[in-house]
Amino acid sequence: MKPVIGITMGDASGIGPEIIVKALQSAQVYEQCKPVVIGDYKILERARNIVQADVKIHKISQLSEALFQHGTIDCVDLDLLLEDLPFGQVSSEAGNAAFQFIKKAVELAQAKEIHAICTAPLNKEALHKGGHLYPGHTEILAELTGTEDYSMLLSSPxxxxxxxxxxxxxxxxxxxxxxxxxxxxxxxxxxxxxxxxxxxxxxxxxxxxxxxxxxxxxxxxxxxxxxxxxxxxxxxxxxxxxxxxxxxxxxxxxxxxxxxxxxxxxxxxxxxxxKVLGLEEGVNITVGLKGGIIRTSVDHGTAFDIAGKNIADERSMLAAIRDAIELAPKDLQ
Structure with a gap:
């Protein structure tokens, strides 16, 4: 069976939505896993238009509605953001939404509906403005899963x-x-x-x-x-x-x-x-989370300065998806 990989959209004012759409144009991704985006349908549709991707965005409310077909990007729509959310600006709305995407992903992982979580970047200032005072993804995941002993794992090919x-x-x-x-x-x-x-x-x-x-x-x-x-x-x-x-x-x-x-x-x-082996191939992974949950992440930030310009590089996202597939616990699939 192919693992189901939940991809969180991160801060919607950054490059997360763009690199997700770019990465999910790859037929190889769908050959190896069942990807589903956890985020906001409107923002993902906007990103699709920006990168001029020949794909459809499929809005769903639960995973049983997912198609998992190349050419269609399934999106669990939390509907938290306005379509005209500004690019490259710190906002409480985007910060709160990024947290809620992670929270939903953890719930799906704990219910064994997804086998690993892959995260697009969030902005810490926006996260704090949104009322969530964490240093980053790792600490959020640790608290939501009740984990004390965890570690950072870095991976390259x-x-x-x-x-x-x-x-x-x-x-x-x-x-x-x-x-x-x-x-x-x-x-x-x-x-x-x-x-x-x-x-x-x-x-x-x-x-x-x-x-x-x-x-x-x-x-x-x-x-x-x-x-x-x-x-x-x-x-x-x-x-x-x-x-x-x-x-x-x-x-x-x-x-x-x-x-x-x-x-x-x-x-x-x-x-x-x-990092000597290549920044574009590096992946940040959180291991030790209770329930055997694996989280992989791109090894870069939100890149507010280039958001919305269709110049963001999706290779780190592809690498993060690759490692999520590799490390997804086989006993859950």
Missing amino acids: NLKVIHLTTHVGLIKAIEMINPERTYTVIKLAHETLTRAGKIRPSIAVCGINPHAGENGLFGNGEEEEKLIPGIEKAKAEGINVTGPYPADTLFFRAVRGDFDIVVACYHDQGHGPI
Whole structure:
């Protein structure tokens, strides 16, 4: 069976609607999944006209009405926005709507009507103006699903990286790493890839210090204190994990195919290699959400400056849909 992928429209004043319509012109997408947009019919119809797409927008109120046919874009219409919503402007209406699209997607995922969520970008200022005081998608999804232990996973065609810490300074990041967090993220990586159909995924943990500490030569024993106990605990449960490895060679080995996923210790350690491989192919994924919900996202913002001009690039959206298909839990399909 093809997984049903729920695509949320994001901030309607940005490029989200355009890149969704552009991406869903692809016959290959429909060969691999059943996509459905969760958003606003009027805005999606406007985007169709802007990009001059040879498709029809099919307004539905529930998924049983979806056609899932190439040439027709099914849209669960929440009808929250005016057709003449200005492009490139922060508005409370668009911010609230972006939140409601996510909320509806979570409800559909919890009801097992969709198998993964793929998000177009939202604008944080607009989100706050709309009365929803979250830093972004991840925190919204965590609260709506009642999840405490989750992680950011970045994906490109030849590399997957999951993070122990993300948006904190380097000193704070090292302070935050502990054996339990190391174990938890290793387990999240294992469970995510296993549910996606990967048999005994190979997980490699990156060291904190140069040369992974080189037996105490660099650092203050962080690998031995913070990483190795978590690795050993996961190994004892039968998880195929090794490390810690030096960062300067590990990512090369992972891209070569030696490992299925790398556990990075902090933001730049994981983000740098992914972005060197190509911004247009990078996908941001939230894993560990309760119910096995997978969320993928484009790796760019709302691009207010080019919204409505038919120049937005849909490749990151196509990559996000691709990863949603790949990681959608097979036991739900």
